[in-house]
């Protein structure tokens with residue numbers, strides 16, 4: 001039976017480091033959170049960010065814009081936050097109302113205040129192995145892999161999902177560790193080759209958002225499985241991997257919920273501290 005790779009203990013350890021770093025700073029770090037309109041999912045995420053920030057001694061400031069705010073209004077607001085010396089980090093809550101394109105507006109956040117690590121400058125730095133601020137979910141997966149103690153050098157790693165927040169940045173971070181990285185996506189599935197790739201994975205990372213996409217019987221014996229997926233099935237939250245069969249074959253596996261999730265918001269707070277360091281250096 002696989003060992004459970006739980007995110008909470010890892011998050012607690014990293015939070016302890018963050019707390020110490022926050023205490024050593026001259027000023028309390030300030031995270032500005034921008035929400036346009038009302039959305040239950042975004043509100044829940046904001047609540048969790050607020051709680052984490054408070055726990056770490058971070059000043060969390062929520063700014064609510066109307067659901068009919070325009071792109072230009074949001075960009076103007078971001079520019080104000082950029083210019084405000086008190087603000088160390090800016091996060092835009094998703095989802096945004098349909099008239100606002102996240103990719104467009106997020107580029108207006110100064111790279112040194114981009115705590116989500118999604119500004120092209122920060123993404124570009126990953127390519128050169130120089131990134132200090134990493135996309136939160138990709139960073140959370142890297143922390144979990146570190147926790148396994150596995151040497152990634154030369155490992156056969158398969159990522160399912162090539163989104164900009166998870167699969168793409170992870171592929172670069174793992175290449176930097178000299179792993180052999182295969183990235184699968186909808187084209188792989190349509191070509192009927194997903195199972196073939198998954199079967200060879202010594203480390204499997206899945207972020208597709210499709211419950212049961214990865215059959216437990218595909219998991220290589222002794223593999224490490226990181227399931228990023230979050231899917232609601234009836235009244236249950238499940239990942240993308242068939243957990244019950246996968247845990248019989250893997251050597252370690254993340255539970256869903258309780259694996260990657262608890263670490264993601266911790267990575268956001270760590271990015272804020274990195275942002276402060278960039279701003280004072």
Ligand code: NAP
Nearest residue numbers: 137161162163185186189207208209228229230260261264
């Ligand atoms: P996304 O932007 O929708 O990306 C999903 C990726 O999976 C895409 O690359 C997509 O390929 C691929 N995909 C979809 N169906 C597939 C299939 N049948 N076969 C192969 N690839 C397939 O989603 P995301 O934002 O990366 O999130 C992915 C999942 O992770 C979601 O369940 C989300 O809720 C979860 N998530 C969890 C956390 C956390 O903290 N635990 C954080 C972020 C996201 P194409 O683009 O080619 O269609």
